[in-house]
Amino acid sequence: MKRIITFILAVCTFTLVACGSNRYVLTEKTFFLVMTNVQYYPEQYVGKDFEYDCFTYSLKDIGGREYTCGVRKCSAGYGCTCGQDTIIGFILDYDGYIPEPVNQSGEDNFKTWVHLKGKISSANKTDIKIYAYKDGNVDYNTVETISFLTFDIETIEKINDYSQLSFYVTK
Amino acid sequence: MANKKTRDERIKAEKEKKFNASRKKLVVFPIVGAVFSVIALILYSVKWAAVYNDGYGYEVQISGFNVLFAALSGKYTETAFGNMAVPFYYYAKNYCVTLGVLTIISAVVVVLTLASQIIAAITKKQLFNVTSLVGGCVSFALLLVCFSVALSMKNSDILPVYCSGNPACSIRSYAIIPAVFSLCAAGVALFEVINYEKLVKEYK
Numbered sequence: 001m002k003r004i005i006t007f008i009l010a011v012c013t014f015t016l017v018a019c020g021s022n023r024y025v026l027t028e029k030t031f032f033l034v035m036t037n038v039q040y041y042p043e044q045y046v047g048k049d050f051e052y053d054c055f056t057y058s059l060k061d062i063g064g065r066e067y068t069c070g071v072r073k074c075s076a077g078y079g080c081t082c083g084q085d086t087i088i089g090f091i092l093d094y095d096g097y098i099p100e101p102v103n104q105s106g107e108d109n110f111k112t113w114v115h116l117k118g119k120i121s122s123a124n125k126t127d128i129k130i131y132a133y134k135d136g137n138v139d140y141n142t143v144e145t146i147s148f149l150t151f152d153i154e155t156i157e158k159i160n161d162y163s164q165l166s167f168y169v170t171k
Numbered sequence: 172m173a174n175k176k177t178r179d180e181r182i183k184a185e186k187e188k189k190f191n192a193s194r195k196k197l198v199v200f201p202i203v204g205a206v207f208s209v210i211a212l213i214l215y216s217v218k219w220a221a222v223y224n225d226g227y228g229y230e231v232q233i234s235g236f237n238v239l240f241a242a243l244s245g246k247y248t249e250t251a252f253g254n255m256a257v258p259f260y261y262y263a264k265n266y267c268v269t270l271g272v273l274t275i276i277s278a279v280v281v282v283l284t285l286a287s288q289i290i291a292a293i294t295k296k297q298l299f300n301v302t303s304l305v306g307g308c309v310s311f312a313l314l315l316v317c318f319s320v321a322l323s324m325k326n327s328d329i330l331p332v333y334c335s336g337n338p339a340c341s342i343r344s345y346a347i348i349p350a351v352f353s354l355c356a357a358g359v360a361l362f363e364v365i366n367y368e369k370l371v372k373e374y375k
Contacts, residue, residue, distance in 0.1 A: 034250050040257045041248045 026052035032074060032169040035088045042123035042149055049119055050151065053165055054089055055111035056101040062129045062143055068092050068101075070116055070151060073168045083144060084133045088169070090151035091126055092116075099158050109167050113159035118152045125149050190374035194295065197370075200363035201291035204303055207356035208285040211310070214349035215239060215278065219270065220259060220321040222329060225339040233259055235317075235346065239278055242271025263327035270320045277313035280306055281349075284356060300363045307357025314350035321346055 024045070026034055031052065038045050054070040061067070071089030084105050092098055099112045125147035132142035159165070215235030222230045231254035233241075241252040247260040247267060260267045284306030291299035321344035334340035 030250070033254075037248070037250050037256050040261050044248060 023049040024051070026050070028164070028166055028169075031072060032088070035072075035169075038120070038149065039088070042120065042125070045120050046123050047119060047121070049117070051115075051117045053113060053115050053159060053162075055104065055113050055167060056092070056099055057085075057087060057089070057104045058101045059091075059128055059130060059146070062131060067126075067128060067148075068098050069148065070114065072166070075170060083130045083138075089148070090120070091128075091148045092153055093150050094153035094156060096153075096156070098153075098156065109162055109165065111162075111167055113162040113165060115157045115159055116151065116153055116155070118154040120149055121152050122150065186374045190370055193370050193374070194367070197363050197366055198292055198295060200359050200366075201288040201300060201303060204307070204356045204359040204363075205285055205288035205292065207352045207359065208281055208288060208307075211281050211314075211349040211352035211356065212278070212285070214352060215274075217345040217348055219274070219317065219344060219346050220324055221343045221345075222258070222334060223341050223343045224334075224337070225341075227339075229343075230334075230340070231258060235274060235278075235349070238267070238271055238274045242268075242275050247271075258329050258333040259324070262329045262333050263324045266320060266324045266327055270317060273313055273317045273320060277310055277317060280310040280313060281353060284310055284353075288356070288360070297364075297367055300360055300367065304357055304360035304364055307353055307360050310353040311350050311357055314346055314353055318344050318346040318350060 024034055052070075054072055057069045057071045059067045059069055068091070069087070069089055070092050071087040074086055074088045099114060102112045103110050104112075126149075128146045128148065129143050130146060132139045132144050134142070217234060218229070218232045219235045219238045221232035224230050233253050233255050237252040237255050241247045241249070241255045241260075246252070247264075248256040250256060255267065284303055287299045287302040287306055290296070291303055322342060325342040329342065330336065330340055
């Protein structure tokens with residue numbers, strides 16, 4: 001009888017987990033999986049609390065408008081090919097100060113890392129038109145359109161020790 | 172007359188005794204069959220469907236358990252089920268739903284077959300060896316179809332869209348492995364049934 005109850009509890013627990021959560025705390029292991037899911041099924045994540053580490057990244061559109069994003073780099077085909085880099089993340093919306101990006105396109109961990117808490121308030125993506133890159137230089141003849149969700153920041157903290165974080169994430 | 176009757180009864184009792192003694196030896200078959208069924212169940216952990224890149228290895232994959240629990244819960248887009256949400260369900264929705272239904276049914280049949288094998292071993296009732304044989308055959312067929320459906324995802328948008336038509340990418344499935352073990356379980360049950368019938372012919 002005890003074993004049956006334990007089994008039933010285990011099934012219920014799994015079902016609860018499987019039914020989804022209202023809070024997503026992303027780790028190095030889950031960052032790419034969850035972020036990819038968010039890009040493909042944004043409506044599922046609207047209103048949910050998110051907490052994750054990322055580095056700040058500045059995107060400038062063809063009109064000169066700048067968007068500050070919270071991203072990590074990833075391989076082509078999974079994230080957004082944002083001209084020079086392939087990144088996955090969000091446009092950041094915050095009333096306060098967001099630390100300036102540093103070495104955003106560099107192939108190392110030296111960047112402006114931040115710990116963010118907040119929500120995705122809308123499943124609507126913002127289309128940002130940027131110039132493409134060709135052979136390492138801006139190609140003003142080619143325009144790419146990147147669609148990003150917006151992340152509403154509730155709290156932001158700069159991370160000073162980012163040695164355990166990876167700027168590049170894979171599946 | 173009385174002596175003949177007594178002799179006939181003694182002969183019949185002897186035959187019955189030999190039959191039962193030989194019958195007892197057959198109990199090893201449902202036990203072995205149960206082991207194969209347990210292995211088949213454990214092997215739901217293998218890659219049911221995967222995208223393989225010749226230069227990179229396995230890019231994304233879903234196990235039989237991922238498919239089973241995604242289908243049972245109906246939550247194909249949750250991150251709890253590996254890469255089910257993306258790319259499999261997003262780019263091959265109908266295939267995933269079909270695969271989910273087949274995986275559930277196959278798992279139920281494997282479990283029922285296992286139960287039948289255990290009951291056969293304990294009770295020694297021949298009916299349960301026959302049901303084990305049927306269950307083994309049905310689960311083999313279902314798992315074979317799961318394998319086929321998984322491979323047919325190559326016709327979905329996964330390769331041309333998600334993989335951008337990269338010729339190095341292909342769809343792979345290992346659902347054939349638990350299918351083989353279900354077939355082994357069926358084979359063992361068949362062997363038992365054949366041997367039982369031989370015993371019956373010999374002693375009855």
